[in-house]
Amino acid sequence: MKRLLIWLPFLLFAGFVLLFVLGMFKPDDRVITSKLVGQPLPAFALPAGASDRPGLSSTDLATGEPHLLNIFASWCVPCAAEAPQLLALKQAGAKIDAIAIRDARPDVDGFLKRWGNPYDRIGLDARSSVQLALGSSGVPETFVIDGKGRIVHQHIGDIREENVPEILAKLRAAR
Amino acid sequence: MKLIVKFWVAMLANLMISGVCMAQTALPPAPWADRQLPDPKQEQRARDLMLTIRCLTCQSQSIADSNASMAGDLRSEIRQRIAAGEEPEHIRRWLIERYGDWISYEPTAAPILWPLWAAPILLLLGGALLVRGRIRRKRKAP
Amino acid sequence: MIAEAGLAALWLAAALALLQLAFVWFGLTTDKEDLLQSVRPVAVAQGALTLVAFLLLILLFWQSDMSVALVAANSHSMKPLLYKIAGTWGNHEGSMLLWVTVMGAAGMAVALFERALERRAHMATLGAQAAISMGFYAFLLFASNPFARLNPSPPDGQGLNPLLQDPGLAFHPPTLYLGYVGLSVAFSFAVGALLTGQVNAAFAKAMRPWVLGAWVLLTLGITAGSYWAYYELGWGGWWFWDPVENASLMPWLAATALLHSATVLATRDALRAWTVMLAVVAFSMSMVGTFLVRSGILTSVHAFAVDPTRGTFILILLAIYIGGALALFALRVDSVREGAQFDPVSRETMLVLNNLLLVVILGLVLIGTLYPLLTEAMGYKVSVGPPYFDRIVGPIAIILMIVLAAGPLTRWRRDSAAAVGKRVLIPAGVAVIATLVLAVLAWGRIGVLPFLGLVTAAGVAVASIAPLWKRKLLRTPLFTWGMVIAHLGCAVSLAGMAADSAFTVEKLAAAKPGDVIQTAGWTLRFDAITPIAGDNWTALQADMRAERGGRSTAIHPQARFFTTPPTGTTEAALLTRWDGQLYVVLGQEADQGRWQVRVWWKPFVTLIWLGGILIALGGVLALVGRERRGWIAKFRRREAMAA
Numbered sequence: 001m002k003r004l005l006i007w008l009p010f011l012l013f014a015g016f017v018l019l020f021v022l023g024m025f026k027p028d029d030r031v032i033t034s035k036l037v038g039q040p041l042p043a044f045a046l047p048a049g050a051s052d053r054p055g056l057s058s059t060d061l062a063t064g065e066p067h068l069l070n071i072f073a074s075w076c077v078p079c080a081a082e083a084p085q086l087l088a089l090k091q092a093g094a095k096i097d098a099i100a101i102r103d104a105r106p107d108v109d110g111f112l113k114r115w116g117n118p119y120d121r122i123g124l125d126a127r128s129s130v131q132l133a134l135g136s137s138g139v140p141e142t143f144v145i146d147g148k149g150r151i152v153h154q155h156i157g158d159i160r161e162e163n164v165p166e167i168l169a170k171l172r173a174a175r
Numbered sequence: 176m177k178l179i180v181k182f183w184v185a186m187l188a189n190l191m192i193s194g195v196c197m198a199q200t201a202l203p204p205a206p207w208a209d210r211q212l213p214d215p216k217q218e219q220r221a222r223d224l225m226l227t228i229r230c231l232t233c234q235s236q237s238i239a240d241s242n243a244s245m246a247g248d249l250r251s252e253i254r255q256r257i258a259a260g261e262e263p264e265h266i267r268r269w270l271i272e273r274y275g276d277w278i279s280y281e282p283t284a285a286p287i288l289w290p291l292w293a294a295p296i297l298l299l300l301g302g303a304l305l306v307r308g309r310i311r312r313k314r315k316a317p
Numbered sequence: 318m319i320a321e322a323g324l325a326a327l328w329l330a331a332a333l334a335l336l337q338l339a340f341v342w343f344g345l346t347t348d349k350e351d352l353l354q355s356v357r358p359v360a361v362a363q364g365a366l367t368l369v370a371f372l373l374l375i376l377l378f379w380q381s382d383m384s385v386a387l388v389a390a391n392s393h394s395m396k397p398l399l400y401k402i403a404g405t406w407g408n409h410e411g412s413m414l415l416w417v418t419v420m421g422a423a424g425m426a427v428a429l430f431e432r433a434l435e436r437r438a439h440m441a442t443l444g445a446q447a448a449i450s451m452g453f454y455a456f457l458l459f460a461s462n463p464f465a466r467l468n469p470s471p472p473d474g475q476g477l478n479p480l481l482q483d484p485g486l487a488f489h490p491p492t493l494y495l496g497y498v499g500l501s502v503a504f505s506f507a508v509g510a511l512l513t514g515q516v517n518a519a520f521a522k523a524m525r526p527w528v529l530g531a532w533v534l535l536t537l538g539i540t541a542g543s544y545w546a547y548y549e550l551g552w553g554g555w556w557f558w559d560p561v562e563n564a565s566l567m568p569w570l571a572a573t574a575l576l577h578s579a580t581v582l583a584t585r586d587a588l589r590a591w592t593v594m595l596a597v598v599a600f601s602m603s604m605v606g607t608f609l610v611r612s613g614i615l616t617s618v619h620a621f622a623v624d625p626t627r628g629t630f631i632l633i634l635l636a637i638y639i640g641g642a643l644a645l646f647a648l649r650v651d652s653v654r655e656g657a658q659f660d661p662v663s664r665e666t667m668l669v670l671n672n673l674l675l676v677v678i679l680g681l682v683l684i685g686t687l688y689p690l691l692t693e694a695m696g697y698k699v700s701v702g703p704p705y706f707d708r709i710v711g712p713i714a715i716i717l718m719i720v721l722a723a724g725p726l727t728r729w730r731r732d733s734a735a736a737v738g739k740r741v742l743i744p745a746g747v748a749v750i751a752t753l754v755l756a757v758l759a760w761g762r763i764g765v766l767p768f769l770g771l772v773t774a775a776g777v778a779v780a781s782i783a784p785l786w787k788r789k790l791l792r793t794p795l796f797t798w799g800m801v802i803a804h805l806g807c808a809v810s811l812a813g814m815a816a817d818s819a820f821t822v823e824k825l826a827a828a829k830p831g832d833v834i835q836t837a838g839w840t841l842r843f844d845a846i847t848p849i850a851g852d853n854w855t856a857l858q859a860d861m862r863a864e865r866g867g868r869s870t871a872i873h874p875q876a877r878f879f880t881t882p883p884t885g886t887t888e889a890a891l892l893t894r895w896d897g898q899l900y901v902v903l904g905q906e907a908d909q910g911r912w913q914v915r916v917w918w919k920p921f922v923t924l925i926w927l928g929g930i931l932i933a934l935g936g937v938l939a940l941v942g943r944e945r946r947g948w949i950a951k952f953r954r955r956e957a958m959a960a
Contacts, residue, residue: 005305006650009594010643016605017636019687022694023614024628030616032231032698035275102202102244127205128248135273137231138245204905209913211825222823227704235559235616237702240552242885242905280702287697291688295709298680302673309588310666311658 031156034135034143041149042133046123049100050108056097056123062149066174068096068167069143070119071136074103074111079140082158083115089164090118094171097121101131101139142167146174207254208247214258221254224263227281228253228270237280320385323373324464327414330366330421331454333359334447341444345437345513353440357428360443363450364425371405371418374463378405384470387411387463391476395853403487404476409611409627410463412490416607417457419498420450427502427527433947434506434523435515442502442509449501452634460630479854479879479886485545493538497568497603499531503575504600507593508642511649516589521582524596526940528579532572533936539565540929551887551902553821553917555925558706560615563686564606567679571599574675577668585665585729587656591672594646601639602679608635615690660731667724674717678710685709711766718773718811721804722780741780748776763819770815778808795942803935810928816897816921827911837918839899840864846912854879856888859903859912863892874903874914898922 036042045057061067070086072079090096098119100108108122125131134143137156144153144167153170155163212218225239230246238246238253256266270278282288337359344352377385378401381394391408392401406415424446431439457463506524510516542565547555556562575595581588609615612628659665685701692699726740751772759768781804784797824836834841844860856877862869872890879886892899897920904913 007647009598010640010647013601013639013643016687017632017640019690019694020608020612020614020632020635023690024612024625024632026694029693032274032277035271035273102248104202126202127251128245129252131245132249132252132270132273137274203908204913209825209904209907209915210827211823227702229700229702235702236557240550240554240557242551275698277698277700280700281704282699282701287692287695288699291685291701291705294684295677295681295713298677299713302677306669306673309659309669310661 032137033156034137034151034154036135037151037154039151041145041151042130044123044130044133046099046125046130049098049103049105049122049124050112050117050119051105052109053117053119053122056099056121058149060121061097061145062147064147065095066147066152066171067145068094068171069145070096070098071101071131071134071139071141071143072098073101073139074107076139078158080111080115082140082160083118085159085161085164086118087116089159089167092164092168094168095120097123099123099125099130101125101128144170144174202244204244204247205251207251207258209250210254212254212258217257218254220263221250221257224253224257224266225250227279228267229278229280231274231278319373319377319380319382320464320466323370323377324462326366326370326373327417327454327458327464330363330370330417331451331458333363333366334421334450334454337363337447338444338451341440341447345440345444353436356440356443360424360428360447363447364421364423364428367418367421371414374411374414375402375405377464378402381474383472383474384466384468386465386467389467389471389474392474393476394473396476396482397852399484400482400487406490406494407487408476409624410457410461412494413453413457413461414463415491415494416498417450417453419494420446420453420501423499423502423527424450424505427505431523433519435513435519437513438509438515438520440509441512442505445505445508445512446501449505449638452638456627456630456634460627479877479884483545483549485541485549489538489541489545492534492541493565496531496533496535496538496572497565497600497606499527499534500568500572500600500603502527502531503572503596504642507596508645511593511645514649514652516593516653518583518586521579521592525576525579525583526944528572528576528596528599529936529940532569532576533933533940535565535569535572536929536933536936539569540926540933543929544926548889548891549886551889551915553823553900553919555817555922556703558682558685558701558703560617560686561606561610563682564602564609567682568599568602568606570675570679570682571595571602574672574679575599577671581665581668585656587659587665588669588672589653589655590650591669593650593653595672595676597639597642597646598679601635601642604631604635604639608632609686615686662727662732662734662737664724664727664729664732667720667727670720671717671724674713674720678713678717681709681713682706707766711770714811715766715769715773718777718807721807722777725784725800725804726780740783744776744780744783747779748772751775759819767815767819770811771819774808774812774815777811778805781805781808795945796939797942799935799937799939799942801935802938803932806928806931806933806935808928809924809931810926813921813924813926813928817919817925820920821922822918824916826914826916827907828914829909829911834914834916836916838865839916839918841901841914841916843914849875851877857903859901859914861890861901863899863901865894872899872901874901876903876905893923896920 041058041061043058046055048055061069068089086096096118098121100122103124103126105124108124123130140158142155142159143151146152152174155167159167212221222239226237228238228249230236230238230241230243232243232245233241238249253266257263267279267281271283276283276285276288282291337356340352340356340359343349344356377388378392379398381388381392381401383389387408387410391411392404396404405411424443427446428443434442503524506520506527510520542562543555547553575592578588578592578595582592608628608631611624611631613624614628659669685706688701689699722744723737723741727737755768755771781801785793785801822837824834826834828834828843830843830845832843834843842862842864844862847858847860849856849858854877856875858873858875861872861874863872870892872892874890875888877886877888887902887904890901897918900917900919902915904915907913
């Protein structure tokens, strides 16, 4: 018994080293994913975020067809970077709606004019309340919503070229 | 050692790594982000809750101490809900439903956190057993 | 040229460390006296060379030599000189060089000044110090070279960082490092004692001043860091249980326990295993702290370079040194003969309780800090922060404070519970009166823990002065004064912490010039917003007048903006009075020409840091007191022999 007690500090330390090794070699994962994946979309109704598109409500996303919901903002640099990928997705047949976070209509219009507008509807979330309701932790993020209004997948960060096939696949599977 | 220096450096680094934007918006803060509720009891409950909710876009801070706009928005949301009569624990559960246990600094009753609560008792008991051998027990008089 | 000279000095120092270790090893194992004779000069030379390297790096920063990569990344020609110099250690490589320099200088000091230790133990200590230094030299030379050149050299540097340009932040790292790395001496002493089988009173007596010195510096470093965070971050918080803050608290807790344990070993020749173990744990915590800060493994606002290769290197060093020392302990502790048991009511037992509680708090802080890492390895993300730590550590700290009150009033060897009870009567009475007063004034308005904190602080403050009663104050030994003041400092600090939790009043307002804000007996008049500019910043300054009891003072909180890199800081306006601090912050512009103003009235909050300074002062008095007694005794012996 005394033997075990004397070696206890060493053993505990070995445990800590193991923990540190695990921590060092795990991929660095600072993103907070939404826990609502698999759950129905929370109810919301947002006013129009751009001059030439209608506003967005949760009912618009439960019409029987799957949609992509893109969370973006005009002040967000990676959102501009993912614009080409969103246009490519739209050309591939995806229906894309958006929520603009902490934005104002003139700024959204400016952003869309500069980077293109792949969206059918754009909701304006001036105080991040819908963003919070969705469990989204930043911009840009893209959700795949199925025909019944359930969140099927969450993509965090800007959509890169290599992400496009995967998102299309998830969209098709969500029928 | 250089608190906010590394905070911003890490934020910028984060930008490169995950492609998620950490910039701040030009819009003014949300209405109740920096305004206290008129009822002091409600304000106290809101404040107590805010101190236990973690800021989503900061490194390691509660939303009560943060300049980030999303933290402000969440403060505003919390104050509005408490003013409307919602219970703080209900709001916390709502947030945990969306972001997981991570967002609450107040450890929940989730099983994964039980060792945290057991730790002080186990350590105190363990320590007491360790020092027992050092202290001479009084022998009862024959 | 200078950079190359610095690098050369570092390589030489590393080589000397290897030589030092070799001399000790072969000298002790083969009993070669001439090898052992050379150890001390080599240690002195090694320390001197690291000092040279460090001074050369400071010189490079002073001159803003942009051809050195480190200077280019962390300095700027327009920085004020003071901050150019402070920039030397305000980065990963520079602070690692500081670490290594303190180790070398400490080794040099042990080689020059340590006279009390037995020869073989002294040699083994120097050998251990060299062995540890070598690992860190290797880390510095192979993975964190501070003297690397940049070709072509940029016209100017990137590091005009505003938050580093602050006196508090400039000097907080060196104090902390002197503390952290100073504990390496205790570690080396412990390893030396285990290796030569000399875990005894002489070892404790020799080690104690080194531990006291490191502990005093660590106390000052933590106090300074807390105060800096308080006035700079703009929200009035002074401790966040952030992983890096915890990384500085853990060595401090271990060092405090070590201090007390070494005293028992020195005076009673007991608690040998505890003392040696605590000496190992204290520096181990310093090393673990360095690892946590530099590996990026934990999320923290403090985190240094997030570099996995560096993190792995430090982890390997940790595994070798701490693992080695703990294994040595396990293998050798049988040979350490433990003293007799302690009487249940005795100062020895109180000190054992003290150590136990300190180690429990240490364990809880460690577990809490690492817990998110553990759960993440299992796939869950959790957050452990102030709500957990305050609630768990708080009560145990209060129990510790009660032990702190009763301990010095308990006799060595054997005392009776009744006698101790009588001595504690007055402090306990004060605590009871405080309870009644507080209950009447503030029942239901303050939380349980702050209430207990205030009441305990009152009792402990009286109890800490008790050892001075009925003594001729000028004849009381200096180290007794040291103990009294340090313990009083603990009570003062606790009172400040509890008062801050209990009585702080917060007011958030959206004010425009001409408005009046009233809170906690203060009237603030917001007169104007003025744009002003400094060396490398522009700011919006609020001109306000704070008035209480007829006296009005002008205050100027600022919101500052820097351009390289683009950052904003708040310069809070602090108004200190005898009974607290008024803390005013100018925030962002709200709408319609109104500004967000945050006002706190924090009663007695400055006691927190005043207490910290008292604790450090107590340590200094104890250190000087014992050393002086040693010199006086030596002087008298010499006189007696001459007579």
